[in-house]
Each structure stands twice: as structure tokens, then as C-alpha cells.
Amino acid sequence: MxxxxxxxxxxxxxxxxxxxxxxxxxxxxxxxxxxxxxxxxxxxxxxxxxxxxxxxxxxxxxxxxxxxxxxxxxxxxxxxxxxxxxxxxxxxxxxxxxxxxxxxxxxxxxxxxxxxxxHRENLHPLDQFRAFKALKEQGLDIQEIAARFFVSTATVKQRLRLASVSPKLLELYEKDEARLEQIMAFSISNDHARQEQVWERISGNPHMQEPYYIRRLLTETTVRADDRRAVYVGAEAYEAAGGVILRDLFEQDSGGWFQDAALLEQLVFDKLKLDAETIRADGWKWVETAISFPYGHTSGMRRVYAEPAELSTEEIARYEAVKAEYDALDAKYAEMEDADQEIEDKLDQLGAELDAFSDRPQVYDPAQKAIAGAFVALGANGQLQIEAGFVRPEDEPRVETGDDDEEAEGGDCDPSQSDDDSANHVVVNGRSVNGASDTAEEPEDEGIKPLPDRLVFDLTAQKTLALRNALASDPDIAFVTVLHALVLQVFYRFAKDSCLEINMVSNSLSQVQGLADTPWAKEIADRHEAWDRDMPESNNLWEFLLGLDEASRKALFAHCASLSLNAVVEPWNRRPGALAHADVLAATLGFDMVTAGWEPTVDNYLGRVTKARIIQAVREARGEDSAQLIDHMKKDLMAREAARLLVGSNWLPEPLRLEGDAAVDAGETIPEDAADETALDGDAAELPAFLADTASEEPTIQADEAKDHLEAAE
Incomplete structure (x- = not known):
């Protein structure tokens, strides 16, 4: 066919x-x-x-x-x-x-x-990216490409950035094995090897392939442009030194990321060194610099403050003339029935001039600057934060005590010793005199000899008891006396001008990172500085305290007393009675950490415990359903998600709970493999034994040993 x-x-x-x-x-x-x-x-x-x-x-x-x-x-x-x-x-x-x-x-x-x-097929986005790149390589600039294809220059930059992603990842995108949003996230970095490394890390886990997580991995070793170090150095200086700034053309990046953290740190220290030299040239004895100082770094130092610059004779005369003119014009205007704009403008002008006299610059005494120094750090906004006027103990002026004779005689003596006149020494009414026996016969023709040390001790012992009794009968003066002793230790450090043998200890807590940035630390520092500025010389402190009104006296007492409070749990220093009292005090004050503003974050808790602890926290605060939302995640992502879930939950970890607060359910236990998570996660840290929940993990202490521990703690 x-x-x-x-x-x-x-x-x-x-x-x-x-x-x-x-x-x-x-x-x-x-x-x-x-x-x-x-x-x-x-x-x-x-x-x-x-x-x-x-x-x-x-x-x-x-x-x-x-x-x-x-x-x-x-x-x-x-x-x-x-x-x-x-x-x-x-x-x-x-x-x-x-x-x-x-x-x-x-x-x-x-x-x-x-x-x-x-039947028309739109151009694949990848073909468009490559076409824009080809036009760029042919010599067309970004503005010309944008004009020819009626798009914005930002769009052209985005397309060119996408075309610069690793060819391996673009091939995956071409095969629909990677999404456009992922390619956009990868475009932050121009390091193809790093891009491919991150893809290998996330490709096996769908939960890790979100664009925000890709961006986080690509920028985990960088420094954000709004970081205090980056703001202080500036993008221009960083790039001039050879640094690269990663930019996200598809999301708001707040200035991007400084890729070379080591270079940025070096630039910070170099600039701080120059700024410190400028500040030291102003007359300070020393200047210390750091990106940030730990909490309590000024502990043990006295602080001096600047005072308004004194007015010259000409300035005083000008001030009095302006003040007289202002008062006269103000009195005249008060008697007028109608408003007068010209007089109002003149009053404003004179008032501004008077304000300028009040707001004149404050200056330090050059003699004080010669023994004091300054701490220079970076504030949260990247600006220099200068704390000036601190005097180190070794730089304090030496006060002549008149004890040279005493030292020549061999130092202090035991008041209980007997009547060896040549070995005794006592200070009476501020004078250094040699003691004498209270039983030895003294020739009349030699005049009146100083009292023997033993007699002086006996007499002053009687005076001490009588004065104790009198002080106990006057609570108001007793309050001022204790306040006087506390203020000396808080504000004058080494002054020994109180007759009370009261010693106050204030733990600096300087080993805790970030403590100085908490709102409580800032409130305490502001309150302390306000009082410190008002303090007189130590020898005038008693009169100053008596002159305060009752409310101010109580406020100062509360401030000083509060600085001695210590509720820190330390494994080597067990103080069960003191810690229990801290909880009782908190209950009396109506205090809890939630009201104080504490919330769990990655930095202060969630990033420092095991995954089991993170899940337990979410379970207690939000229930089992919420805990199951994060139980499959890696440690770092789990901590971030847990922080988001716990916002507003009022949840507290065990060490921050007070007696009667909700604790971990008795039926819930930490999985047996929790102890191994440190090794699995690599960056997780186990809780110290003294904070562990399981009673069996506590070391067994015999009754006698427990008694010794309590006595030692007291």
C-alpha cells in the first residue's frame, strides 16, 4: 500500500x-x-x-x-x-x-x-538576571540599563546582585530546587564558597531553609552597621581601611553588616586611643579606654565633679545690670493693662541672657584633675561615653596624722598592758603624749604628767557604755549616726571618721556581662551620682546629715543600705539564711522580677541552657502545644523562637522565683539525655550543680559538716 x-x-x-x-x-x-x-x-x-x-x-x-x-x-x-x-x-x-x-x-x-x-512564555527571572549582567559587561551603566527597560536603578542593582550568586546555587534555582527568596537571601554575601557551605548545611532540613535563617548564617561572623562599634568608626573609615560592608538589597538591613569584625575592632581601638590622648591632654592624670566597662568598674574610687566657672568682675557687673533691667521692666509690664509685644520681646532677650549666666560651662579644679582620671567607652548609640573625675586610692593625697612620734616609739600598744611608762603611748585631745603608770609615785616638782594608758582605757570604756545607753534612748540621732557611718563607707571609701564599728560590704558583681546596661544599674548609678554631687568634705558630713530633712535622710539611708544587699547564689559560698531573708524582704517590698521588667532572652538565659531547659520553659509558660512547635529545631534557632514565645508570659527561671511562685511541675522531668546535649550542641552549657532540680545530684553533707557550713556562712 x-x-x-x-x-x-x-x-x-x-x-x-x-x-x-x-x-x-x-x-x-x-x-x-x-x-x-x-x-x-x-x-x-x-x-x-x-x-x-x-x-x-x-x-x-x-x-x-x-x-x-x-x-x-x-x-x-x-x-x-x-x-x-x-x-x-x-x-x-x-x-x-x-x-x-x-x-x-x-x-x-x-x-x-x-x-x-x-503561547507566549515569559522570560525566566534567571535569564533576566544574566541578561542585565551581560549588558553591564558590555559597558552600559546601571542608570542606562534602567532607562532602557523602564525600571528603577534599585531594580537593576537587585538583578545584578542576584546574577552574582554562586553558579551552583543559580543552577539549583534554574531546576526549581531552590526558591527565588532563598537566592535573594544568599545575595547578601559575595563569597561563593560560604554560600555553598551554608546551602550544604541547610539543604537536608526544610525547617532551616527560610530566608531569614540563611541571612543569619551568612552574617553570623559579621557586625551589624547599627552596632556601637560600627557607628563609632563609620562606614567610610571602615571601607577606606579595606573593609567590606554586606548589603541586603531586598530587605531593610539598617545599613548592612561589617564583614571583617577583626578589622573593625582594630579601628575602634585605634580611634579610642586617639580620643583618649585628646582627653588626657586636657589635664587628667590617666585615661582608660574600652568598648565597654564591666558593672562596678569604679568601685573603690572617690569621684570629684566639675563646678560652674566663676564669673569675672565684668561678668558679675553685667549680670547685676541685666537682672536689674529685667526686674524693672517686668514690674512695669505687670502694671500695664494691655499687652506690648515690644516689651515681651525685650523680656525674652534679657531672660535668655540671664539663663546664659546660669548655664555657663562647668570646669574641674586643675589640682583635682592632676590626681584624677577618666573612663572612656562607647555608648549604645556609638558615641563616646566619658566618665571623668575618679581618683584611685593610691592617688589620694596623703594626710599628715602627726603619728611620727608614735611610730618611733614602736607603734600601737595594747591598752590592757600594765604600767610600763616608757612603753605606753596615748592620744588625748588630738595630741600624742607618753603614758605613765597610774600607780607610780610622781615627784611633785616635775609637774603634771599625762594619764596612764590603762586609766585612759578604763575611763573611755565607761564613756562608751554611757554613750551607748544615751544613743539607744534617741532613735532619731541613732538613725543619723548609722547613716553617717554608711555614707562614709559608700561615698568616702577610706574615711574612718565614725565612732560606730559598722562595716558595710558591697559586692561589685563586675563578673556579670551586660549588667551595666540593665535599667536597674542605670537607676542606681543616676541616684548615686546625684547624692555624690551633694556630698561635702568628710569632716563636714555630720552637719550636712543633720541639716537634711527627714525624707531626704531616709532616702539616703535606703540608698546606702541597698548597696549592701547580696542575694547572689554562689556554689562556694552557701548562705541559706541570707538567701531566705532576701525572699522575705522581697515579699515585704511586694517585689518580683517580672514587675521589675525581667524577661527571658537569648543572651540572659535561653542561649545559656540546654535544649531540654528551653523546651521546659516554653512548656511551663505556654503549654505542651507550644513546646512541640520548637522541639525539632537546632539549639540557636530554638532559643530565638522560645524568646519570642515567652514574651509577656511572666515566666521566670527557678533562681529568680520567690517562695510561693509557680515552680516546675512535679511530674515533669528533664530527659535522660539532657546531660549529653552540651556535647551534641557544641555551645550549650550545663547548669551548675547548685541550681539543678534533682535532689539526688546534691552532695550529701553530714550533720556536723552542715553545722560547720552554716557557721562559716554566718
Whole structure:
């Protein structure tokens, strides 16, 4: 049987038809204006001419004959764009237009119009990225590319950045094995090896493939641009030193990330050194610099403060003249019935001049600066934070005590010793005298000799008891006396001018990172500085305290007493009675850490415990369903999500709970493998034994040993 012949396809011919012979077909299916506007398409045709012919059909008369006019069912937007060019006289009316003429009649005009739009495949985004990159390599700048394709320069930068991602990752995107959002996240870094390393880390776990997590991994060794160090150095200086700033063109990045943390740190220290030299040149004995100092770094130092600069004779005369003029004009204006703008302006002018006298610069005494120094650190906003006027103990001026004779005699003596006149020494009424026996006969012709030490001891012992009794009968003066002793230790450090043998200990807590940035530390520091500025010389302190009103005296007493409070749990220093009293005190004050503003964060708790502890915290605060949302996550991501879940939950870890607060449910236990999570996570840390829940883990202490521990603690 003969094989049938395959019918060959005959293409519609291409003809150049004058524009004024073309009309828009009413059978064009496109009705909704979409995509590139007609005006932009006209500009593009004007630049690069027509890239695609029009699809046309001849218009027939009643007898079926061609009329010489052609309708355009497919390519209507190009036809309209050409019409704009004709109106602008950039194109002749009879300009020949390339057209494909369909005379076959095998398909309708509507079908041709629909087929042209439906069968069109949009360009894959990756092809567009690469095309923009090719244009850039051909010499076109970003602005020119943006102008030619009617997009913003930011869009061009984004496309070029995406095209610079690792070819391996772009290939995965081309195969739909990676999402566009992921490629956008990878574009933060220009390190292809690092990009591929991160992909290997996340590719096996769908929960780790979110764009925000990719960005976090790519920037985990960088420093954010809003970090105090980056703000202090500045992007310009960092880049001038060869540093690279990573930018995210697709999300708000607050200035990006400084890639080279080591370089940034070096620039910080170099700049701090220069700033310190400038400050030291102002007359300070020493200047210490650091990015941040630990809490309590000024402990043990006295502080001196600047005072307003003294007015010169001319300034005093000017102040009195302005004040007199202001008072006279103010009194005159008060008697006037109608407002006078001229007088009001004059009063404002005089008032501003008086304020300038009050707000004159404050200066330090040069003699004080010669023994004092300053701490220079970076504030949270990246600006220099200068704490000046601190005097180290070794720099304190030496006070002559008049004890040279005493030292020559061999130092202090035991008041209980007997009557060896040559060995005794006592200070009476501020004078250093040699003691004498109270039983030895003294020749009358030698005059009155100093009292023996033993007699002085006996007499002053009686005075001490009598004074104790008198002080006990006057609670108000007793309060001032104790306050006097506390203030000496808090504000004067080494002054020994109190007759009370009261010693106050204040733990600096300097080993805790970030403690100085807490709101409680800042409130205490502000309150302490306010009182410190008001303190007189130590020898005038008693009169100063007596002159305070009762409320101020109580406030100062509370401030000093509060600095001795210590509720820190330390494994080597067990103080069960003291810690129990801290809870009782908190209950009396109506205090709890939630009200004080504490919330669990990655830094202060969640990032420092095991995964089991994190899950336990979420379970206690939000329930089992919330705990199951995070139990599959890696440690660092789990901590971040837990912090988000615990916001507003009022949850507290065991060491911050007071007696009666909700504790861990008795039926809930830590999984047996919790102890191994430190090794598994790599960066997790076990809780110290003294904070562990399980009673069996506590070391067994015999009764006698427990008694010794308690006595030692007391």
C-alpha cells in the first residue's frame, strides 16, 4: 500500500505595508491594559525599531475583494505604539511596517489574537538576571540599563546582585530546587564558597531553609552597621581601611553588616586611643579606654565633679545690670493693662541672657584633675561615653596624722598592758603624749604628767557604755549616726571618721556581662551620682546629715543600705539564711522580677541552657502545644523562637522565683539525655550543680559538716 504524502506547511507571507493602510481589529482579545504601558513601548520601538512584525488580515469588500486596507488582530499594542510615534512626528504616516499577512482564512481573527498571547512564555527571572549582567559587561551603566527597560536603578542593582550568586546555587534555582527568596537571601554575601557551605548545611532540613535563617548564617561572623562599634568608626573609615560592608538589597538591613569584625575592632581601638590622648591632654592624670566597662568598674574610687566657672568682675557687673533691667521692666509690664509685644520681646532677650549666666560651662579644679582620671567607652548609640573625675586610692593625697612620734616609739600598744611608762603611748585631745603608770609615785616638782594608758582605757570604756545607753534612748540621732557611718563607707571609701564599728560590704558583681546596661544599674548609678554631687568634705558630713530633712535622710539611708544587699547564689559560698531573708524582704517590698521588667532572652538565659531547659520553659509558660512547635529545631534557632514565645508570659527561671511562685511541675522531668546535649550542641552549657532540680545530684553533707557550713556562712 502506498504511503500517503505528508502535507507541507506554507507560511504566511511577510509584506511591508504602509502604516496608514492599517487599522486595529475589533476582534483583538486583549481588552485589559497590562504590563508595559503603550507609551513605554513606543519609546522602546523608537530606540531599537520594531522587533516583531504585526499579524494582519486584508479587509474585504462586499464582493470578497481586498480593499487595500488591513486589520491588525494580533499586535494591537505595537500598532498603538506606532501611532504614538506618528503623532509625535517621529514616524511618517506612510512608513512601511513589517507585517505577516494571513489570507488563508483557516483560523479566525480572535483565534490568532488569543494564540499570540497564550503561547507566549515569559522570560525566566534567571535569564533576566544574566541578561542585565551581560549588558553591564558590555559597558552600559546601571542608570542606562534602567532607562532602557523602564525600571528603577534599585531594580537593576537587585538583578545584578542576584546574577552574582554562586553558579551552583543559580543552577539549583534554574531546576526549581531552590526558591527565588532563598537566592535573594544568599545575595547578601559575595563569597561563593560560604554560600555553598551554608546551602550544604541547610539543604537536608526544610525547617532551616527560610530566608531569614540563611541571612543569619551568612552574617553570623559579621557586625551589624547599627552596632556601637560600627557607628563609632563609620562606614567610610571602615571601607577606606579595606573593609567590606554586606548589603541586603531586598530587605531593610539598617545599613548592612561589617564583614571583617577583626578589622573593625582594630579601628575602634585605634580611634579610642586617639580620643583618649585628646582627653588626657586636657589635664587628667590617666585615661582608660574600652568598648565597654564591666558593672562596678569604679568601685573603690572617690569621684570629684566639675563646678560652674566663676564669673569675672565684668561678668558679675553685667549680670547685676541685666537682672536689674529685667526686674524693672517686668514690674512695669505687670502694671500695664494691655499687652506690648515690644516689651515681651525685650523680656525674652534679657531672660535668655540671664539663663546664659546660669548655664555657663562647668570646669574641674586643675589640682583635682592632676590626681584624677577618666573612663572612656562607647555608648549604645556609638558615641563616646566619658566618665571623668575618679581618683584611685593610691592617688589620694596623703594626710599628715602627726603619728611620727608614735611610730618611733614602736607603734600601737595594747591598752590592757600594765604600767610600763616608757612603753605606753596615748592620744588625748588630738595630741600624742607618753603614758605613765597610774600607780607610780610622781615627784611633785616635775609637774603634771599625762594619764596612764590603762586609766585612759578604763575611763573611755565607761564613756562608751554611757554613750551607748544615751544613743539607744534617741532613735532619731541613732538613725543619723548609722547613716553617717554608711555614707562614709559608700561615698568616702577610706574615711574612718565614725565612732560606730559598722562595716558595710558591697559586692561589685563586675563578673556579670551586660549588667551595666540593665535599667536597674542605670537607676542606681543616676541616684548615686546625684547624692555624690551633694556630698561635702568628710569632716563636714555630720552637719550636712543633720541639716537634711527627714525624707531626704531616709532616702539616703535606703540608698546606702541597698548597696549592701547580696542575694547572689554562689556554689562556694552557701548562705541559706541570707538567701531566705532576701525572699522575705522581697515579699515585704511586694517585689518580683517580672514587675521589675525581667524577661527571658537569648543572651540572659535561653542561649545559656540546654535544649531540654528551653523546651521546659516554653512548656511551663505556654503549654505542651507550644513546646512541640520548637522541639525539632537546632539549639540557636530554638532559643530565638522560645524568646519570642515567652514574651509577656511572666515566666521566670527557678533562681529568680520567690517562695510561693509557680515552680516546675512535679511530674515533669528533664530527659535522660539532657546531660549529653552540651556535647551534641557544641555551645550549650550545663547548669551548675547548685541550681539543678534533682535532689539526688546534691552532695550529701553530714550533720556536723552542715553545722560547720552554716557557721562559716554566718
Amino acid at each position: 502506498a504511503k500517503s504524502a505528508i502535507q507541507k506547511i506554507a507560511m504566511n507571507p511577510s509584506e511591508n505595508i504602509a502604516y496608514d493602510k492599517l487599522v486595529l481589529s475589533q476582534q483583538n482579545v486583549r481588552r485589559v491594559k497590562d504590563g508595559v504601558t503603550i507609551e513605554q513601548l513606543a519609546e522602546d520601538i523608537g530606540r531599537r525599531k520594531l522587533l516583531q512584525s504585526l499579524n494582519v488580515r486584508p479587509v474585504l469588500d462586499g464582493d470578497g475583494e481586498e480593499t487595500g486596507t488591513y486589520e491588525v488582530p494580533a499586535g494591537g499594542r505595537r500598532y498603538l505604539a506606532l501611532g504614538i510615534l506618528v503623532k509625535q512626528k517621529r514616524l511618517a504616516k506612510n512608513e512601511p511596517i513589517p507585517c505577516i499577512v494571513n489570507r488563508s482564512g483557516t483560523t479566525s481573527a480572535e483565534e490568532d489574537s488569543l494564540a499570540e498571547n497564550v
